[in-house]
Amino acid sequence: MTPFLLVALLPLLLGQAAALANYSPSQSFAQCQKRTSEPLEGCPPDTLYVSQTNESVAFRTIQSAIASIPNDTTPYTILIAPGIYTEQLNVTRQGPLTLLGTSDRPWRSEPYIDIGYNSSAVNDVQIYWNSANHNASFTDNAFTGVLTVGPNLNATLTGSGPTGFAVPDDTPFGCTDFRAYNIDFRNEFAPYSDGPAHALGVSRANAGFYSCGFYSWQDTIYIGKLGNAYFYDTVVAGETDFLYGFGTLFIEKSALSLRSCGGGITAWKGTNTTFTNKYGVYIADSQVLAANSSIAAVIVDKCSLGRPWNALHRSVFMNTYLDPGILPAGYTEWAGTFNGNIGVNTTMAVYDVYGPGYDAAAEAASNVTTVFSGEEIRPYLTPVDVFMTPDGAQPNVAWIDKSVSFSPRRRGRSGR
Template sequence: MGSYSIHLTVLFAFLTSLGVQIHALSPEYTACQLQKSVVASPLTGCPKGTIFVSPTDDRASFKKVQDAIKSLPETGDAIILIGEGEYNEMVNVARAAPLTLLGQLDPYTAYDSAGNASQRNLVHIWNNLYVHDGLTDEETATLTVAPASGEHFGNTNFRAYNIDFENRAANYAISQALVTSLNHVNASFYGCTFASYQDTWYTGSGAYTYAVDSIIYGSTDYLFGYGTAVHAAPGMGLYIADSKIIRSPDASATTVTNAQCYLGRPWNDLAIAVYLRTYMDESIPPQILALFHAPLTTPSLIQYGPGGGTSKRVAQDHIMTSEEVDKYFTLEEVFFETPAWIDFKYKY
């Protein structure tokens, strides 16, 4: 597998209609996710067998998400409803059977037209570990979805809805501090946020990942790995469609005003990154890429905005035609099938 790395101090906002606010929720799970009155069960509207987790609600079966996951049998679909609150813990999913994590939502703000779904999230799962004192990169992850030791493949259908995953070591900008570590799994995310500084999102070997209506914050190498990652919309690579790449609103506190950052630095000649219909602001320089090694297969790009000019691109860059996009870069082409593990009912 090749690898890729994004090297920016920007905010990835996966917005499907530029200039249009998003009102995205899951029609299958919304009734379960909405907070209930104090007289109603928090599991009203939830699929049978859903487990409720809350740090403050006495009706919950568990106070920690990881404790709920550890209670699950090895087989059968499982759903966990996570109540509003702060969860200072590391979540590790090793079971192979499907698992869905649902973040609870306020019924008065869930449909608010201001901002995208992730800005309405009530559930924050976080840790503050970073690479030091013998900890490896992957051991710092807030969320790990990977097979148990010795198994060939892990979770066949992991989903998370409306949850903020954070590594708050990013507040110190010390070193690598992962939010997700995804290996040999099928994992998809809806209306979620992932926040760190360096090495935010890792798609490892054999992993296939999909994120829509979500935001990823980071700085150095914060999208990287050896698997296949589709954001918005086997092989290897990073595919970003119908999105925005913009400087984070708080970036000026740690970066030089008007500074520019390269879009990526491919780590070897198999690295592939594709950007389709993606807006790039002025923080992206005309050269787009910082070459890490040569020769390289560098990103194919279709984008626009102040950072989307094509006059000074590196020689390895390729601007795709609409015919190439239609032939090679549909969701079905990227995954070699229409993935059954993606929730296509999630509309935006």
């Protein structure tokens, strides 16, 4: 490696080192996920097994295994053999459900997000469904999803505009504890933004994802009304508004992969409630990187951290590395709307972010991006702080894998 190239890549390498320090992937199901001659060795009792090549198994598709499970409160586990699965997954049951991708990564303590400009993470289980709401070809974005978790169709619909679909008041809550480990969800309809194309939708449900990948270009992740989602050691790739919704998303020790720039990384909507809510998207101890060296050279200073879909938008980047692709001003207004959709309840903030994509002076001059103090960040530091029940009660974190959650959030690298 030439000295010039080493200097150019040094900020990236330092960002990776910080993001990967002092943690490992979840090992809660490491023995079950490990590749062995007896696939179900080390798995919870009555684990279902999905394989495209093992002729002795009952399930060749993941959705058929999901559909076989009763809608009760009994926990179920599904182990998925390595392979590429082309199907849409819908989870409507209320009881706990865990999807496990076969992988040696947990057993070896290998983090999934160990990626760079010219390297990528690939799980042994890949689920594809290439579909986009191009030119309103569907009545709703929800129909494009690779994986959708919600009690029924009405609950998962996105609707249109800043208020979205008016979900009926009597809609039940869905899965109380959905989990997925070491699975990639890919919606590669086109190699650019060509309409909303969900890799994941979570509405009226609690869902945790560990060492997973989510790949699309526009609207990659949708967290709908009353949806709670927790990401750990995940990669989320996109170009336009690829984290959006009404619910609550906490992303920890993960990587956001910039395939290009369009709109913003975050585009939250927010919902009025009778109680003080924490709806929003929170990115902590993570890294924001260009997807590859070619796009890295094109997007320098161009990618917005987010834009407010409505004036209740809330997103916070904390203790996170930003590469040179980030817009110096940080966040942007929503063009063509009154006051840019920014009001007294709009939160577009950073706290102790670092790297070549952070420009404190430009952010302060923007009058859009807020730089939080240690006191201002306190209400949003951990999953315990933000996740709540449908009626606003806290804490609501029993559904998060305890082997990786509740790690102390630093008060800031500078000690603020």
